[in-house]
Amino acid sequence: MPQRIAVIGAGVLGLSVARSLAIQGAQVTVFDKSLPGSGTSQISYAWINANGKSPQSYHHLNASAIDEHKRLQHESGSNAPWLLETGTWEWAADAFTLKQLELRAEKLAALKYPFRVVDRHSLLQALPEIQLDPRIQQAWHFSSECLIYPSLFVARLLADLREKNVEVCVNREVITLDETEENVTLTLSDGQEWQGDHLVLATGRWSSELIGQLGLELGMTDANRADKTACSFLAHTNPLPIQLNSNIITPELNVRPDGGGRLMLQALDLDHHADPARPADVNGMIGVEMLRRLRRLFTNAQGARIERIEVGQRSRPADGLPALGFVTSAQRVYLMATHSGMTLAPLLGRLVAEEIIAGARSDMLTDFAPDRLLRPRSETKGSAAPAYLPAAQ
Template sequence: MKIIVVGAGILGVSVTRSLAMAGAEVTVLDRWATGGGTTASTFAWVNANRKPGAEYFRLNTEGMSEHSRLAGVLPGPQAFRRSGSLHLADGLDEPDLTLNVERLRASGYPARWVGRDEARRLAGDVRIPAATTAIAHFPSEGHVLPGVLLDNLVADARRHGATLGVGEAVGVEDVTGGAVVTLADGTRHRADRVVLATGRWTRALAAGSGYDVPMTTEVRTGSSIVGLLGFVRSPAVDLRCVVHSRRLNLRPDGDGRSVVQALDLNRRVDPSAGASRAIAAEVEARFAELVDVPGPAEIDLRVSVRSMPADGMTMAGPVSDGSNIHVLVTHSGITLGPLLGRLVATELVTGTPDGSLDTFRPTRFAGPRPPAGELRGPARLGEQ
């Protein structure tokens, strides 16, 4: 079976590797180098913490397990770290955090309350804010180093015979017995199946070819899909787990580096201009407040744009009944990438649908739909 995967982010590379391992003749195409899209600007927290709905929660818990399994077999430096996460709540956040902990515990998800001293030992060079009234620890969660994970997946995909190519897909169409991808230079590539793993660009690519893939795509100030990440070059921080607080979230990034985000600042970001000096100064000040390391902060700020299906849920499957074109899009790309890659590859090679993905088929949007309002962006403690 010959398959073309369009998009070389975490989803595209994951499904490419799994397809190659299953014996398919697979080529992945991207306009940039691997990981040049959404994967390059992700907080990379592996979790099922605030995943609405039983099926989506289950899928994310399985995604967490898949990272642990993959870490044991994937060659290269370790990319997944089961570091756990801490949520530091103040008086405003505590009631909501308490409800979340109770809900997760009822589902069998590891969650416990810890005191300040234990939280400090778990976190490393982090000051527990004076306003903190409750601290929850989620020990089964973790994070990945996205660049390392992508490099490892690409190397393993190539080792199993996958081909990586550079090319901008501008069209895709069903043909008898297969599908065709058209590139910007006019080249047409035919395959038995095509997988669109093109993140936030999926809707436009599919629409140009007559397919409806409902997504939230408006990139503007205040949009729910626009966010901001800070990549801390210095000072070096002994950060041992993912930390969430009202004013700033922290994630280890290897070798003393860290990644930060301030959810309440997202709505002020102009995606066309990037972060203003005022926003940059605010991020630096919050970092200095939360991290117990001397020295001025050097933080590179990067605007991130999330891949968001219209209802917030993953899409995995053919664009329409009987189509040879499959879509793979999710908001939880880092947590779900390896799992979805394996499940979708198995479906394509065997021709047998996986029941665990039934809830997430793109065809759920078929037929008349009421106008959908824009999804709310992440704002509460522990949201992404």
């Protein structure tokens, strides 16, 4: 008999692990309280990289995940590619930031992470419409990095799940979960029950709510608070006559192609204003400032408009590192909670499926067991909050 496994969460992590579980021969059902990809996966800069990610085990996990994305797209033969093998350009204008970039590049070189340094002339040739500050005389190109169109990636995963007869139950919220030594039981919003062998929680920033039903508290960054660690502005432009086919990280603005000539913008220094409860107006301070920076960065941007600004809410464990593993001694409920979900999804999907089905935990997951972020739930009102590790990159 194949194992019966439920996955809660139809974002890129949940769909990826469901796909890999089905390949391993499991009978898989995916539940989501909304539509596939409509949570954190929908609002993401979707930059696939291992750049500046530490410690070394986290860097290697992300670097391996880049290769996994490329392999998956190559094998899929999709006529709507979700992965853009663009590389990333990055440069700095002031001496301090330039030194930090040089030091980061030295560390990446030691890790054999591919990049090259180019002069000002070569950068201007690569990005024809760019307007460079005179202080910028060189740039770094990180050639292995990619971008994703999240909706197309979700579509590809859903197509694979249909082919493998995985049931994807949308608009069906899991209300309660119960774990015993023998099985897992879920009660759904429509009153139905599901019972099976294992459960995977791929619920992103909502993970703490379901973990609480097992009598545990999980250390996660509160994605609903107004905080640059938890949230980030993402702005989308109208179609523009700008020949940008790569990701660029500049002193004032991060910019990536967003399809059809549109651009996606991110300005990390403005994120301390980000508040999920207060949407940013395209004509307000954030929109006006992003537009000013965009027009300063590119020629042909005179007609640029910000069409919408979203607040991306991050799924981020409290110490910034993934939480991957069974959460109780019964080993029926498996947690997948991570920042960098877009980068890690295909690789983690495969590694987690192998662990659940075969009981073999990959060495790549050794440093990311969830125990460090879990403790018994406080039963007394007013108890002090858990003293979790501070957030880290």
